[in-house]
Amino acid sequence: MALPVRRQLQFWGVFAALLVLVLWFLGDVLLPFVLGMTLAYFLDPIADRLEKLGMGRTAATVTISLGATLIFVLGILLIVPTLAQQLQALFTSIPERTTQLTDLLTERFPSLMDENSTLRQSLASLAEAVQSRGGELAQAILGSAASVLNIVLLIVVVPVVAFYMLLDWDHMVARIDELLPRDHAPVIRRLASEIDRTVAAFVRGMGTVCLVMGVYYAVGLGLVGLQFGLVIGAITGLITFIPYVGALVGGTLALGLGLVQFWGDWVQVGLVAAVYIGGQAIEGNVLTPKLVGKSVGLHPVWLILALSVFGALFGFVGMLVAVPVAAAIGVMVRHATEVYQESSLYEGTESAARRSARASTPRVADQPDPRG
Template identity: 50%
Template structure:
């Protein structure tokens, strides 16, 4: 007996509500496990490739763990301190650059910003406020982030969870597949494959693009001697998942710093412009088509909406889960639209009734049914005659007695 659609909707809705309530109530507690699962998901293709190369699963996970520890140590010891120093210096220098730009505009275009005008006064106040508030904002963000993610969770729980999940990833996927409701298993497998394609196409593909662009921007800007070039290059690459936003924000910031630092040296200013122009050309014509390719990724507006909504509802754990949740919701939305276009509500036609169980028809020579009926009638008459004879014999025996 099939479960009704109404009951199925109730069960699946209750499961989804339970997941959201769990994230809301236990967000801080389950955050390290979500991060560990995300790391295991990202590294599973690497482990599978090492297995195909001849390593056992355990040895492949050990090699990956050792490499990740080395990379993480290098990032913490070499890159993070440099980023923090340059970010702090850029924030401290920003009011001076802002004031110099305002003075240049006032000197060259006095009608644009009249002295003592409302707009000019507002710009001056904004420049002063930047120096007073930006450092406080940065400290607040870092302190709140440190309160959400403790050092123990980062250094101990996340690597341990990622190690064990990566070790048993294939077995867990197979076990989850066995637990799927049999009636909906094909559809759920299809949706899971589409979610994996969308998520991996964005996270793995876009992550590699960001890594390549960050390396190019940061090293190239440092080579031309641009102050804060490493921080600006990394920031521009990190924002490149939104088309044109990374190159615009990073390019404007870099050109502004170049004008402040290289005024009177147009060669170096042109070099900064050329670095971002070349990066944009390579990203649009090679990196995105070759690496991300035809994957159904996440639209930037949809991703920003997911980050805003999940961040507001579930805090930092919502920001972490926003990308996979956005991928899942996008796939489910496309599936719902597909089913809607097949429904009578869209087509205006009543769908054909489901076919009943097949009827087995056996072909026999002509007269077979008549012969079988005749034989059945003869057998019935014979059985009735034997029954009457037996009854008569029983009557005679009773009379003798």
């Protein structure tokens, strides 16, 4: 006999509360496992495609793992040291850059940049604040990364978890499907499929877009000779998932540094601007439509709210689960809205009665022919 709806709500409410408590108290411990699961989810389509080409699941998993390990090692050896060096140099050079910008503005607009002007004092204060806070932020990030992620867990546990999750992914999905409540299994499958499409479009599609655009901006700015191009490209790629914000922030940084570095050489400044204009054209017309699709189902404001709330409550683990949770909530809200609009609570008792009467009235084609 099926459980009453009230008992089912109580059961799933207790389950959700226990899940929140586990994330709250064991967030740091669960971090490598969540990272491994996220990596396996990201790579599962590649394994499925290799299987369709005739490769076994074990061989596909081993091939993907070796490729991912090679990319990771090359990134650690070639990119991370340069990125850290440029980031530190950028924070260190901010006062000098601000002084150069002040001198340029003083030369062009002497009335606005006298010794006691508000604009000059604001620029000086901003430079000091960014340098001090930027250094503190960099040290905090490095310190927290060393204490929370733990190098051993990052190098050993995450790849091992990702390997076994990727190897057994299809079996786990099938096992979870067997455990679904039979009365609600069709609805749960439909909602899970919508959630998977939304998360896949965002995590896999937008993650690929962010990676490609980060590489594009870093290489493009480096080729035009802009200092700190790698850092600016990484920042731009990291926040490209927010429409227009990534290009706006990265373009402002690049143009600001470009004006200071190439003042008077307007061809170089134009090349810096051309890199971002070209990047927006590629992202908006090619990458996002092909990899993400026209509608992901995650509004940028809703996504930022989810990342902020889960990040504040559960730390880095919360930020990792924020996207799938936000997608799940969005799908369930849309489903609840559809159910509500089909209910008598929305249509009223008279509308529901008329609809029921129309449904019970036989159509002309269904009525018996009096001529026999």
